[in-house]
Amino acid sequence: DILHILGKEAVQRYLVDEVQKVYRSQGVNINNKHLETIAHQMLTKVCIDSSGDTELVPGELIDRFRYEDINAKVLAEGGEPATAHIVLLGITRASLNTDSWLSAASFQETTRVLTEAAVCGKIDRLIGLKENVIIGKLIPARYPASQEVPE
Incomplete structure (x- = not known):
C-alpha cells in the first residue's frame, strides 16, 4: 500500500501520473494542477486510532487540520494527543465527507x-x-x- 509505505506525497504523485496516462492515451491534455487538487482533497481526512486526552472517537474520520489543532490544544494543556492515520477517500466519498x-x-x-x-x-x-x-x-x-x- 503506497500510502502506508511511501506516504501521502507518493500517493498524490501516483494518482496524478496514472490519471494522466489514461487521458494522454486518448490525446487529452490536462494540467497537473487540476489533478493535484483532486488528489489533495482525497487525502484530507484522518482516521482516529486512539483518542488520548481529546474528545475524539477511535474510528472517527475528521479533517487533518482539525485533528492537528485539537492535538495542539491538548499538548498545550499537558495532555496526551490523539493518534491517527491518513485515509485515502474516493472522489465521491471525499466530496460528501x-x-x-x-x-x-x-x-x-x-x-x-x-x-x-x-x-x-x-x-x-x-x-x-x-x-x-x-x-x-x-x-x-x-x-x-x-x-x-x-x-
Whole structure:
C-alpha cells in the first residue's frame, strides 16, 4: 500500500501520473494542477486510532487540520494527543465527507444530505470556495482572512 509505505506525497504523485496516462492515451491534455487538487482533497481526512486526552472517537474520520489543532490544544494543556492515520477517500466519498453540507449537497445524494442537515440543525460556515459560489458570495480566496471584505 503506497500510502502506508511511501506516504501521502507518493500517493498524490501516483494518482496524478496514472490519471494522466489514461487521458494522454486518448490525446487529452490536462494540467497537473487540476489533478493535484483532486488528489489533495482525497487525502484530507484522518482516521482516529486512539483518542488520548481529546474528545475524539477511535474510528472517527475528521479533517487533518482539525485533528492537528485539537492535538495542539491538548499538548498545550499537558495532555496526551490523539493518534491517527491518513485515509485515502474516493472522489465521491471525499466530496460528501466535508464540513460543508451545502458543498456536499451540490455533488451527489442531494436529498439525503439536505435532509440530514435539516434534521441535525447543521450550520454551514461558508468557509470554502464552492459553498460561497453556490450562494453568490465573494469567494474567500480573494481577500486575506485579516482583511475586511467590501460590501
